[in-house]
Amino acid sequence: MRAANETPAVSRRTALNWLLGTSLGATLVAALYPVFRFVIPPRVAEAPVNRVLAGKLSQLPDNSGKIFRFGSKPAILIRTPTGEVRAFSAVCTHLNCTVQYRPDFQHIWCACHNGQYDLQGKNISGPPPKPLEAYKVDIAGDDVYVTRGA
Amino acid sequence: MRALDKLWHALDERLELDPIVEFVAHKVVPRHRHSWAYYFGGLTMFFLFVQIATGILLLLYYRPTAEAAFESVQFIVTRVPFGWLVRSVHSWSANLMILSAFAHMFSVYFMGSYAKPRELTWWSGFALLGLAMGFGFSGYLLPWNTLSYFATQVGTDMVSKVPFAGAWLLKFLRGGSEVTGATLTRFFGFHVAVLPMLTAVLLAGHLAFIQRQGMHVPSSLEEEAKRRKPIRFVPNFMLREGVVWLLGLAALAALAAFFPWELGTKADPFASAPAGIKPEWYFLFMFETLKLLPAHLFGIEGELLGLGAFAAGGLVWFLVPVLDRGRPGGGRGRAFFVLGWLVLAYIVGFTFASFAGVFK
Ligand code: HEM
Ligand code: FES
Numbered sequence: 001m002r003a004a005n006e007t008p009a010v011s012r013r014t015a016l017n018w019l020l021g022t023s024l025g026a027t028l029v030a031a032l033y034p035v036f037r038f039v040i041p042p043r044v045a046e047a048p049v050n051r052v053l054a055g056k057l058s059q060l061p062d063n064s065g066k067i068f069r070f071g072s073k074p075a076i077l078i079r080t081p082t083g084e085v086r087a088f089s090a091v092c093t094h095l096n097c098t099v100q101y102r103p104d105f106q107h108i109w110c111a112c113h114n115g116q117y118d119l120q121g122k123n124i125s126g127p128p129p130k131p132l133e134a135y136k137v138d139i140a141g142d143d144v145y146v147t148r149g150a
Numbered sequence: 151m152r153a154l155d156k157l158w159h160a161l162d163e164r165l166e167l168d169p170i171v172e173f174v175a176h177k178v179v180p181r182h183r184h185s186w187a188y189y190f191g192g193l194t195m196f197f198l199f200v201q202i203a204t205g206i207l208l209l210l211y212y213r214p215t216a217e218a219a220f221e222s223v224q225f226i227v228t229r230v231p232f233g234w235l236v237r238s239v240h241s242w243s244a245n246l247m248i249l250s251a252f253a254h255m256f257s258v259y260f261m262g263s264y265a266k267p268r269e270l271t272w273w274s275g276f277a278l279l280g281l282a283m284g285f286g287f288s289g290y291l292l293p294w295n296t297l298s299y300f301a302t303q304v305g306t307d308m309v310s311k312v313p314f315a316g317a318w319l320l321k322f323l324r325g326g327s328e329v330t331g332a333t334l335t336r337f338f339g340f341h342v343a344v345l346p347m348l349t350a351v352l353l354a355g356h357l358a359f360i361q362r363q364g365m366h367v368p369s370s371l372e373e374e375a376k377r378r379k380p381i382r383f384v385p386n387f388m389l390r391e392g393v394v395w396l397l398g399l400a401a402l403a404a405l406a407a408f409f410p411w412e413l414g415t416k417a418d419p420f421a422s423a424p425a426g427i428k429p430e431w432y433f434l435f436m437f438e439t440l441k442l443l444p445a446h447l448f449g450i451e452g453e454l455l456g457l458g459a460f461a462a463g464g465l466v467w468f469l470v471p472v473l474d475r476g477r478p479g480g481g482r483g484r485a486f487f488v489l490g491w492l493v494l495a496y497i498v499g500f501t502f503a504s505f506a507g508v509f510k
Contacts, residue, residue: 040321040322041332067422069420074420092423094445094453095303095304095308095453096304096307097303098300098420098422099423100423110423111423111424111425112303112423113304114441123445126441126445127445127452128445129446129452129453
């Protein structure tokens with residue numbers, strides 16, 4: 001180290017290094033930012049689906065269930081052993097598997113990690129941390145309509 | 151022969167190959183009663199070569215879209231001559247490679263080879279095993295069958311639990327918020343371009359470190375290794391390794407021919423997950439552990455706790471070269487020896503118990 005009086009506060013070398021470093025950094029950011037953005041796909045405008053024809057009542061015997069398509073996600077229509085019709089999101093709240101109705105258990109079951117939900121969609125055993133999202137069911141003649149967010 | 155000599159001479163004249171010849175001629179492998187452990191790295195590499203060769207063959211027919219993937223694999227195994235064999239070898243060799251990498255990792259662990267000055271070898275090896283598991287995970291989805299569809303659903307959903315970056319990572323992996331054809335195309339890209347490139351770079355480093363440092367001899371075997379004459383690498387060790395590779399090939403051929411890899415049914419994103427969903431065997435110990443955790447534990451989501459514990463465990467395993475300060479008299483720390491056995495017993499125990507149907 002030279003004595004302080006021999007060196008200016010910022011030497012030419014330091015200034016140049018700083019310039020070079022920031023330019024390199026900026027170049028790197030300029031190159032990486034588009035890459036970072038590119039890897040996430042754009043949101044595709046999807047007409048929000050709020051109501052679908054989920055199935056026919058005549059094809060849904062007591063103590064059974066069926067998966068139907070609700071927008072881009074699977075949903076489940078169940079008919080309880082006492083004949084009530086209910087609908088829930090079929091996406092397991094644990095890790096996203098698609099649940100199913102188990103006639104032998106008389107409730108909803110997820111095969112992936114043995115998660116169990118009761119007939120209200122409430123998580124009753126296994127790893128699922130939350131209940132299944134419930135939907136509203138309207139029956140018009142033989143048609144079962146399911147509505148979201150009502 | 152004359153022509154070869156001439157060629158060699160011409161090359162030597164231009165490139166000065168002497169130092170390389172010298173290095174190879176003097177390369178030796180220590181001989182002691184655990185010398186057998188030195189063959190596993192090479193065996194892993196053999197299976198890696200098989201993967202590259204059969205993978206390139208599969209690329210000739212495979213199509214990475216949700217509409218065509220399953221059918222293209224079906225075409226390979228039913229119509230393409232020896233297609234069933236090529237696919238079966240690729241699937242079996244992937245599993246044997248990971249098995250062999252695990253055997254390699256535990257054998258170098260118990261010999262304490264991770265310690266200074268071989269930290270970088272341990273770390274590059276750790277990353278290679280991670281990449282190998284990445285190969286397995288991404289490759290599992292490529293046939294687009296039911297089992298792999300839901301396994302990917304579950305596996306990718308786990309990253310969403312990562313603090314802060316979770317949502318971004320999930321989208322990055324899935325190419326959207328769901329597992330769709332976009333995920334398949336992405337996984338294909340990882341599987342055939344990104345992971346092979348990273349593997350090549352890391353393996354080059356891994357091997358270069360070993361060449362620089364020579365094989366490690368555990369302190370308890372030093373005396374024996376000094377007494378016995380080391381094995382010359384060329385040709386003796388190479389020939390022996392060749393025999394190991396042949397055994398690997400024989401096991402591979404038998405498995406691939408007698409137990410052709412299943413294809414299953416085509417994935418349907420609007421069907422329930424069938425019973426019997428499970429990941430490949432090397433993820434089973436984690437899978438079963440996570441299944442045992444209750445939904446909430448100490449007020450935290452069980453899943454989050456489990457994944458956090460695995461991340462912490464992985465970090466400790468990674469950092470073993472700096473955590474283990476060794477014993478004063480030489481040799482690795484007792485605690486780490488015990489830790490190794492506990493980890494091994496846990497992984498092997500859970501994997502077998504899972505196969506035996508203990509967890510249901
Ligand atoms: C794709 C996977 C891998 C390949 C192809 C590979 C290849 C090799 C080869 C050929 C050797 C030299 C011979 C031997 O000791 O067997 C070696 C040594 C070594 N490997 Fe790996 N390896 C892989 C994964 C790993 C993993 C997962 C670890 C541990 C985390 C690891 C740690 C080491 C260490 C510490 C050595 C030095 C051993 C010594 O000096 O005695 N490797 N590897
Ligand atoms: S994904 Fe349903 S229980 Fe794990």
